[in-house]
Amino acid sequence: MDRPPKQSDPPVLLVDDEPAWRGGQESLFSLAAAWAAAGRPFALACAVGGELERRARERGWPVWPFSPGAELSPRVCRCFTRWLDEVAPGVILYNTPKPVTAGVLAARWRRRPVRHVVARRVVFPLRGHRLSRWKYRQADHFIAISAAVAAALRDSGIPPAKITVVPEGLDVAAFDAVTPAREEFPRRAGCTFGCLAALTREKGVDVLLDALARHRRQFPDSALLVAGTGAEAEALQRQAEVLGLADSARFLGFRTDVAAVVKCLDAVVLPSRAEGFGRAALLAMAAGLPVAAAATGGIPEVVADGITGRLCPPDDPDALARLLDQLAGEPEQARAFGAAGRARLLARFTVAQMAEQSAACLDKILATAGKSGDNP
Numbered sequence: 001m002d003r004p005p006k007q008s009d010p011p012v013l014l015v016d017d018e019p020a021w022r023g024g025q026e027s028l029f030s031l032a033a034a035w036a037a038a039g040r041p042f043a044l045a046c047a048v049g050g051e052l053e054r055r056a057r058e059r060g061w062p063v064w065p066f067s068p069g070a071e072l073s074p075r076v077c078r079c080f081t082r083w084l085d086e087v088a089p090g091v092i093l094y095n096t097p098k099p100v101t102a103g104v105l106a107a108r109w110r111r112r113p114v115r116h117v118v119a120r121r122v123v124f125p126l127r128g129h130r131l132s133r134w135k136y137r138q139a140d141h142f143i144a145i146s147a148a149v150a151a152a153l154r155d156s157g158i159p160p161a162k163i164t165v166v167p168e169g170l171d172v173a174a175f176d177a178v179t180p181a182r183e184e185f186p187r188r189a190g191c192t193f194g195c196l197a198a199l200t201r202e203k204g205v206d207v208l209l210d211a212l213a214r215h216r217r218q219f220p221d222s223a224l225l226v227a228g229t230g231a232e233a234e235a236l237q238r239q240a241e242v243l244g245l246a247d248s249a250r251f252l253g254f255r256t257d258v259a260a261v262v263k264c265l266d267a268v269v270l271p272s273r274a275e276g277f278g279r280a281a282l283l284a285m286a287a288g289l290p291v292a293a294a295a296t297g298g299i300p301e302v303v304a305d306g307i308t309g310r311l312c313p314p315d316d317p318d319a320l321a322r323l324l325d326q327l328a329g330e331p332e333q334a335r336a337f338g339a340a341g342r343a344r345l346l347a348r349f350t351v352a353q354m355a356e357q358s359a360a361c362l363d364k365i366l367a368t369a370g371k372s373g374d375n376p
Contacts, residue, residue: 009040009041009090010041010088010089010090010091010366011041011042011043011087011088011089011090012035012040012041012042012043012089012090012091012092012093012362013042013043013044013045013083013087013089013091013092013093014028014031014032014042014043014044014045014046014093014095015045015046015092015093015094015095015096015099015103016028016044016045016046016047016052016095016096017046017047017066017068017096017098017099018047018050018052018068018095018096019047019048019049019050019051019068020050020051020198020229020254021050021051021052021254021256022198023121023168023277023279023280024095024096024119024121025050025051025052025095026279027095027121027145027168027169027279027354028052028095028119029052029055029056030169030170030171030351030354030355031351031354031355031358032044032056032061033059033171033351034171034351034352034354034355035355035359036059036061038355038359040359042061042062043061043062043063043064043083043087043089044056044061044062044063044064045063045064045065045066045079045083045099046063046064046065046066047065047066047067047068048065048066048067049065051256053065062087064079064083064087066079068098068099069102070098071098071100071101071102071131071135072101072102072105072131073102076099076102077102077105077106077109078106079102080099080102080103080105080106080107081106081109081110084106084107084110084112084114085110089114090114090115090366091114091115091116091117091362091365091366092107092114092115092116092117093117093119093143093362094116094117094118094119095119097118100116100118100135100136100138100139101131101135103116104116104135104138115140115141115362115365115366116138116139116140116141117139117140117141117142117143117361117362117365118136118139118141118142118143119142119143119145120142120143120144120145120149120152120153120276121145121149121276121277122149122152122274122276123146123148123149123152123274123275123276123296123297123298124152124274125152125155125156126152126153126156126157126158136156136158139162140162140365141162141163141164141361141365142158142162142163142164143163143164143165143166143358143361144163144164144165144166145165145166145167145168145276145277145298146165146167146276146277146297146298146301146302147165147298147301148276148297148298148301149165149276149277149297149298150163150165164357164361166354166357166358166361167277167301167302167348167349167353167354167357168277168279168282168349168354169282169349169350169351169352169353169354169355170279170282170283170285170286170345170349170350170351171350171351172286172345172346172350172351174259175259175283175286175287176286178257178259178260178263179260179263180260180263180264181257181260181261181263181264182264184264185225185261185264187264188221188223189221190219190220190221190222190223190328191219191221191222191223191266191267191324191327191328192222192223192224192225192264192265192266192267193212193222193223193224193225193265193266193267193268193269193292193324193327194224194225194226194227194261194262194265194267194268194269194284195208195224195225195226195227195228195268195269195270195271195280196227196228196258196261196262196268196280196283197226197227197228197270197272197280198228198229198230199226199228199229199230199231199232199233199236200230200231200232201232201273202272202273202274202275203228203230203271203272203273203275204271204272204273204294204314204315205226205232205236205271206232206235206236206239207271207273207294207314207315207316207317207320208224208269208271208317208320209224209236209239209240209243209245209249210243210317210321211271211317211318211320211321211323211324212224212243212245212248212249212321212324213243213244213245214317214318214321215321215324215325215328216245216248218325218329219324219325219328219329222248222324222328223248223249223250224245224248224249224250224269225250225252225261225264225265226249226250226251226252227252227253227254227255227258227261228252228253228254229253229254233251233253236251237251258283259283259286259287262283262284262286262287262289263287265284265287265289266289266327266328266334267284267289267290267291267292267309267324267327267334268280268281268283268284268289268290268291268292269291269292269293269320269324270291270292270293270294270299270303271293271294271314271320272293272294272296272297272299272314273294273296273314273315274296274297274314275294275296275297275298275299276297276298277297277298277299277301277302278293278297278298278299278302278303281293281299281302281303281309281341282302282345282349284309284338284341285308285338285341285342285344285345285349286342286345287338287342288335288338288339288341288342289338289341290308290309290310290327290334290335290337290338290341291303291308291309291310291337291341292309292310292312292320292323292324292327293309293310293311293312294311294312294313294314294315294316294320295311295312295313295314296314299311302349303341304340304344307337307340307344308337308338308340308341308344309337309341310323310326310327310337311323
């Protein structure tokens with residue numbers, strides 16, 4: 001941290017209502033772990049029965065599970081009033097958007113001068129309906145995970161002074177300690193690509209399957225591992241069968257050992273149509289692997305084209321297939337990309353840097369307490 005935490009520092013209440021484990025939950029967990037190690041006080045309010053609650057309890061952190069509800073849910077508002085009384089946070093950091101309304105209303109009801117900070121992870125514009133406009137006007141600050149996300153916030157009318165960019169970070173030491181899952185994924189003659197993503201349309205896994213089918217005309221030994229779940233899972237598996245990829249594209253579902261899987265790959269692919277950051281690229285970089293990705297959203301801020309991997313236009317299976325051809329056909333260049341990616345990760349995208357920058361942002365906001373018209 002920029003300064004050591006003090007006993008008098010009010011805790012930060014971290015709020016996340018997503019029961020599934022995706023990149024946002026992994027990032028919040030990493031942030032909390034870094035703060036716990038540094039002695040920075042926090043409490044975690046998360047979806048009851050979710051993966052985030054399970055992992056947080058394993059660490060012995062202060063956890064406040066709740067059942068997610070609608071934006072104007074009286075039940076969620078009551079949860080916030082209890083947390084405000086019992087945790088007494090100086091800042092509420094919202095990792096997901098829906099609880100913001102309940103948190104703001106509860107703070108006004110309890111007349112608590114708490115600061116509301118929204119972590120923004122997507123490049124989609126803020127919704128324009130009246131409730132959305134109101135709740136985001138109440139936010140004291142926004143933490144954007146990339147410059148692309150920050151630009152989307154500005155385009156939605158958020159003043160630049162209320163936005164801080166804090167890139168995602170990875171716990172490299174924890175990653176390095178993981179043993180590869182070689183018994184499940186032995187080495188192959190061809191190139192094994194990996195895609196780590198929620199199976200939703202914006203992640204572009206359908207584009208990757210089309211690209212893989214084209215790529216395998218020249219490199220028939222190449223294979224793909226897809227780790228993730230989502231609404232498009234069945235449709236994507238049907239697409240793989242139609243394309244003749246049933247034996248070469250494996251859908252692994254949700255994995256708690258993603259790092260162990262990544263260490264069995266030769267390259268990682270991010271075929272997203274829209275992406276706030278591209279956290280999967282950090283796992284590739286930690287493993288010293290090259291990345292093939294769509295140049296969309298925050299991905300170009302992470303993957304340096306021609307240095308740590310290759311970029312192509314989004315939603316273009318032919319262009320993506322050419323990237324796969326390059327990585328499979330030029331192994332020495334692919335290894336050089338991987339080595340450069342590892343160096344870039346250590347220089348820019350560690351969890352320590354993310355935790356320090358987040359803490360500095362919140363400390364600055366706390367230092368202005370009492371100067372915002374949004375507080376009661």
